[in-house]
Amino acid sequence: MNQHLLSIDDVTREDIERIIGRAESFAEVSGREIKKVPTLRGRTVINLFYEASTRTSSSFELAAKRLSADLVNIKSSGSAVDKGESLKDTVQTLSAYDPAAIVIRSPQVGAAALVARWTRASVINAGDGKHEHPTQALLDLYTLKQRTGSLEGLNVWIVGDVLHSRVARSNILAFSRMGCRVTVCGPPTLIPRGIESLGCRVHTTLDDLAEADVVYALRMQLERMTGSFVPSLREYAAQYQIDGRRLGPNQLLMHPGPVNRGVELAAEVIDSPQALIVQQVESGVVVRMAVLYELLAGRGAPGGVRIEAATEPQPA
């Protein structure tokens, strides 16, 4: 595994399987009363968030804490970032604290890759603009595998605003890598030209949705409605909303959250037993623990052996 997790392109199928396996063992820890292991004791993880985020930042925070790392949370509001400090200066300043990992969320495509150039820490991309959100894709794979047992051959439909979605891009790559067949579906104005080259099919109607084993609905960002990407939310919902009529009884439903009830999803499917939405949130912590573990303490991690030794004291 690479030093960083910037893109799903950085992980092989074997890496993904190992991360999922590791997450399963951490899930066992999460069931204990004391949900903490000493793996990253004495090491520092920095959460650098340039965009509002609830579930991603809090799950990274919990993941780092449950691995006993020292954690620094930096949000763009109230920090030097707001005073016009460049990303490079911020990263070089933070790097002076010798962090083991920097988790970065930014509205800019490629921000995580830039950070990786400027620091010795492992960099985890927690969302870079419309580009990628690899840990979301990993937790989605983990969640789905807990339900289905195997991912091979599953037919996955990703429905909604693909153009503006980093989740869509990471998930197309991740589901394909694990042997799923991926179809994207949405309004023609919200399907980027050339997306087929990522290895997916493109549909612009839900007519063939019945073939899907998994329906992955994307968040319809209400701020996009100010453009003319779709004529109205009403028309969008009429054409693309996943509701009780469209979702078959044997199909699973996923969504990266937060859901716009009544827009991309109807209330009856959100609360149905087919929905994995709550499980996705639950998976966030253990999968991010697994990612931190793989990068900082797993095989191939710089200093990995040293860390194992520190957590399992050698006989004198």
Added chain:
Amino acid sequence: MNTAEPNNARAPVGLDFAAASPATLLVRGANVLDPRTGIDAVTDLVVRDGAVAAIGEALEAPDGAEVVEAEGLHAFPAFVDPHVHLRTPGREDEEDVDSGTRAAAAGGYGAILAQPNTEPVVDSASVLRSLRERARAEARIPTGFLAAITVGQRGERLTEMAELAEAGAAGFTDDGLPVRSAGVMRQALQYQRLAGRQLALHEEDVSLSGDGVMHEGAVSALLGLAGIPSVSESSQVARDCALAAYEDARIHIQHVSALETVEVIARAKAAGTRVTCEASPHHLLLTDNEVRTLDTNFKMNPPLRAETDRLTLVEALRSGTIDCVATDHAPHAREEKEHPFEQAPMGVTGLETAFAALHTGLVLPGVLELGLLVERMTAGGEPFGLPVPRIEAGAPANLCLVDLDAEWEVGEPGYESRSANCAFAGQRLTGRVRVTIAAGSVAYRERSFALGAVA
């Protein structure tokens, strides 16, 4: 209709430079190649008092001449670049007249035209005159200045084009921005009958390019970057070719990037529309695939496009549908280019690498003949009514000496330009300019390349 050739209506285009002493040289044993005069032979060449005095075998050095042992070098007419951003006035930290013309001379250029999208914009005779004055003090090679088509490049009201032409504007352009309104564009074309001078056009329909930062295609889909579709360029070119034909005006299309644009221009030329165009080394050599690295030295407008576009540009350069090579040399401060891709400014430098990059990428693999490349690199002034440099007895000495075998790494010896945002940075190129003589004076000699003893 007034059919007089517009450039004849006014004072000639003014090119300015800091006059150095006229050179007297004997260039011994260079392979002199000038596709226009037809010469392609190893021979001697004498420059006396800044003019080519003789070309032939075993020439004697005139009194006081420097002797240049040029065995193994090629002598070409000096290149002409109609598209350079000197960033002066306003961003002298990125480039100034001295550094920009030094970079040009180091690339083998003997004349350049600077774009007016400075701070302030070159949209009045007073700004233009002060720039010309500065060029007379600092420019290493003859430098012309284009003025804006519209005041402040806002696309609303024409500049005082007649006065600007009289003050020596080499042409007009709103480069960096398109003239959005077809109505304003039409007025500029009509006004050309009075003001003369070429109209150089940055073509882009901003309602299609929007907030795009790279070519729209598979790579932009992968990266999640907003795309600039090819049709943003080609549709605007089609509009302006139609307007130019209707007004019987002349236009020059800047930095053609897309296959569809080449098709539109070829059709317009075939129909007799007076349109010329240029393409840049980066569009002729690189594609959007480079952007996968998110290196901001691959961010420019128009963007690097797909391989089919690139191949079409190369073929059009060969056929003459594309008239000339222009670098669109666009220096940017390092701290600005270090931003994430979407925030970084558009543009790359190119003066110092243009010939070497095209020689390496097109001539050496046998895609383009050397003579044809030299012809296209020296043709940049023609659409603006500038004389084309020739190597022949009696002509002013405008030539460069190039070692076609020399390999070098771009950026390794540093740059003459103040900026380092070169799309070819780090690449190994073959072909290095050793000496440039512009308007009769030695404008550049490579540090390690000493001219010979005085005879």
